[in-house]
Amino acid sequence: MAISPHVLANVFGILADIISFFVCLAPIPTFVRIYKRKSSEGYQSIPYVIGLFSAMLWIYYALIKKNAMILITINAISFVMQIFYISFYLFYAPKKEKRLTVKFFLLVDVFAFGLIYVLTYFLFHGNKRLQVLGYICMVFALSVFVAPLGIIRKVIKTKSAEFMPFGLSFFLTLSAVMWFFYGLLTKDLNVALPNVLGFIFGVLQMILYLIYKKPGTKVLEPPGIKLQDITEHVVDVVRLSTMVCSSQMRTLVPQDSADMEATIALDEKIKGDIEKIKEEKEVFLINKN
Incomplete structure (x- = not known):
């Protein structure tokens, strides 16, 4: 039909x-x-x-x-x-x-x-x-x-x-x-x-x-700077700076009492050397004159 x-x-x-x-x-x-x-x-x-x-x-x-x-x-x-x-x-x-x-x-x-x-x-x-x-x-x-x-x-x-x-x-x-x-x-x-x-x-x-279409592709975010991104970036920079400074300046920044005493002794020694150099320079100038 x-x-x-x-x-x-x-x-x-x-x-x-x-x-x-x-x-x-x-x-x-x-x-x-x-x-x-x-x-x-x-x-x-x-x-x-x-x-x-x-x-x-x-x-x-x-x-x-x-x-x-x-x-x-x-x-x-x-x-x-x-x-x-x-x-x-x-x-x-x-x-x-x-x-x-x-x-x-x-x-x-x-x-x-x-x-x-x-x-x-x-x-x-x-x-x-x-x-x-x-x-x-x-x-x-x-x-x-x-x-x-x-x-x-x-x-x-x-x-x-x-x-x-x-x-x-x-x-x-x-x-x-x-x-x-x-x-x-x-x-x-x-x-x-x-x-x-x-x-x-x-x-x-x-x-x-x-x-x-690619497997696992993510939606493209519109260009722009978010407050959260800035905050995370600043935190990362601070962390990195801390790591670098602590590794390069460890001898200049005392961490405990022993290091503090050693640092003070080193400072006194340096001051003594500076004073000694000044005295030797004065003696040299006097003898020259």
């Missing part, structure tokens, strides 16, 4: 929703690490701002298209999760990164989305509006897959994959496969086409991770 395309589309759609949900959860280990270290650790907020923008666009698209509850469900979940991630990032990010994140958020998620909404709502109607909005969704759906590639420079420069979220790349790739078949079976190229490149980008990210 053949399975109808409609049933297959629902199956792939449900699977896509489930996997996309894991895509939303993939950054959680990153934010757990940020929470423990109380620092954003050089991670970027761009993927989450772009992810929020994409979720907003797809919700708008699904509402216009109608009968697209699968798209609405997962993008509503993604919307909430991205808001949480951005808020969490802002709490622990340095001031410079906070300013950049807020500016990017206002530019993309507020201004750009507002402009798209106004233009598509008032300038286009019916199927034309859906078509134009679908093209826009395709372009920015690719941004979700491309956004994590922004850390490639950091990975190559540091030769460390600690900042490459492998879980996110893996689930994005798997999600791209499911959404491609969902779009293909529902004859929605706006959903199917961007996931072709999404699959390619996801595979590239995982390859880079495997190339630069």
Whole structure:
């Protein structure tokens, strides 16, 4: 018995929703690490701002298209999760990164989305509006897959994959496969086409991770001097100085009463020698005159 395309589309759609949900959860280990270290650790907020923008666009698209509850469900979940991630990032990010994140958020998620909404709502109607909005969704759906590639420079420069979220790349790739078949079976190229490149980008990210991931590598600490490091350094210097001074000046610094007496006797002898030299010098000068 053949399975109808409609049933297959629902199956792939449900699977896509489930996997996309894991895509939303993939950054959680990153934010757990940020929470423990109380620092954003050089991670970027761009993927989450772009992810929020994409979720907003797809919700708008699904509402216009109608009968697209699968798209609405997962993008509503993604919307909430991205808001949480951005808020969490802002709490622990340095001031410079906070300013950049807020500016990017206002530019993309507020201004750009507002402009798209106004233009598509008032300038286009019916199927034309859906078509134009679908093209826009395709372009920015690719941004979700491309956004994590922004850390490639950091990975190559540091030769460390600690900042490459492998879980996110893996689930994005798997999600791209499911959404491609969902779009293909529902004859929605706006959903199917961007996931072709999404699959390619996801595979590239995982390859880079495997190339630069080294066993036992540690997360690179941001450059900076900590009070604890300074304190430990001072303590080490004091210890080293004590060891050197004690070894080189042991004969000059008495350690007990016997050494004290010996040192005093030595001082008296030196003083006597100095006085004797002075007397001999005076006698020599008198005889010379």
